[in-house]
Amino acid sequence: MCGSSVTPFISFGKQPIANGFLKKEDFGKEYFFEMQVCHCQKCNMVQLAEQPDREQMFNENYAFFSGTSTHMARHFEQFAQTVRTRFLSEAKDPLIIEMGSNDGIMLRNFKGWGYRHVGIEPSANVAKVAQDQGVNTLVRFFDEDTTELLLKQYGQADVFYSANVMCHIPYIGQIFKGISRILKPSGVLAFEDPYLGDVIEKTSYDQVYDEHTFLFSVLSVQYLAGLHGLEIFDVEAQETHGGSMRYYIGHKGQHGITAAVENQVLKEKALGLASLATFEQFRKNCEQSRADLVKLLTDLKRQNKRVVGYAATSKSTTVLNYCGISSDLIEFISDTTPNKQGKFSPGQHIPVLAYENFKKNYPDYALLFGWNHKKEILEKEGDFMARGGKWIVFVPQVGIE
Structure with a gap:
């Protein structure tokens, strides 16, 4: 991100496309890459050393639909209401742009209120769901050409938003350059992504997969924003995706900076997010978690217990391949997404x-791959537990619940 060299601190071995659920006839055609994670001592960014081409990950076969989670629907509705009251109450004919708008789960709120809005979504199959609901959606990646198109057709934005998308993009400098142009002088960039501090504290290594180029912290985002005439003026910790951070960013000097920003920076320094030693310890914690999970599953197999995976998540791909867990140990994975089934x-x-x-x-x-939706899942699965079913968890540590 800053042009400096980075230091590798862990490799998760050869990994496939995390959302690349496949048919039997395609087994021999899979793409694998070395999933190594690095740290930059200059800008404090944590990132993949290598990432597959974007078209391999985001395309007409993309298997993640945000709208399948009622919890996430509520989350985005609450966020939209926050934006409306905090930043748009006095705006005249405001424009909201969302990068990576998926199936329109967030923008449909602004559509319902009659606001001008544009979603940018490169995966045609999920974009169509949004379009069918009347959410204004362009099927393309956000890049320099898209920036020009948006400025020409819609003008500058009052709010530019993304959720669990910014961390996907290796050319992050171009993204911030485009956003700095597309935001009005008083405009707000708000984005949220899995938070590095939570990953370190919980050993939630499954947050690392092909789509997640970066694991952001306030320290690294501060550096990134500053390169493009922007600054963080507020941050809010989120429970979503097992621990996320929402960043509010604007042009320098345009918004009062809250105490939450400096408080979070102090927490990050105390946690050691600027120290390579912290990431070396994280590697050891990951290796221990892997050993514990494989041992538990192997012991259950010896006892002739049936184990099924719960939720075919992107994150589960990292766990299964890092730990070498196959159908010898897990009978099948249960999932509600139609285009993953079969x-x-x-x-x-x-x-x-x-x-x-x-x-x-x-x-x-049931091995709980969807642990970040644990509360929602446990509410749904009372019958499974009442009949003696137990959950295998691996975050923050391996165990049975």
Whole structure:
């Protein structure tokens, strides 16, 4: 990000496309890359050393739809209301732009209120869901050409937003350059992504996968924003995705900086997010977590216990391939997303079956890949637990609940 050299501190080995759920006939065509993670001592950015081409990850077969989670729908509705009251109450005919708008789960709120809005979504299949709901969506990547198109057709934005997208983009400098141009002088960039501090504290290494080029901290985002005449003026910790941070950014001097920014910087320094030693310890914690999970699953297999994976998430791809877990240890993965069902998990090729298969014959144990939706899942699965079903968890440590 800053042009300096980076220091590798962990490799998760050969990893496939995390959302690349595949059919049996495609087993021999899979793409793998060395998933190594690095730290920059100058700008404090944590990043992948290598990332697949964007078209391999985001395309007409993209398998993640935000709208499948009622929890996330509420989250984005609350955020939209916050933006409306905090930044748009006195704006005249405001424009809201969202990068990586997925199936329109956030922008549909602004559509309902009659605001001008534009979603930028490169995956045609999820963009179509938004378009079918009347959410104004362009099927393309946000880049220099898109910036010019937006300025020409819509003018500058009052709010530019992205959720769990900014961390996907290796050419982050171009993104911030474009945003600095597209924002009005008083405009606000708000984005949220999985937070490095939570990953370190919880050993939630499954937050690292092909799409996540970066793991942001306030320290690294401060540096990035400053390169483009921008500054963080507020931050808010979020529970989503197992621990995220929302950053509010504007042109320098345009917004009063809250105490939350400096408080978070102090916390990060205390946590050691500017020290390579912290990341070396994280590597050791990951290795221990891997050993503990494999041992637990192997012990359950010896006891002839049935184990099923719960939720075929992108994050599960990292866990399964880093730990070498195959269908020898996990019978299948249950998932509610139609275009994952009947396919196989990337790399390890564990069958992905419809949720009904989980309900009609409960396993002894369910490995909770969707741990970041734990509260929502446990509320839903009272019958499974009442019948003696138990959960295997691996964040913040391996265990049975």
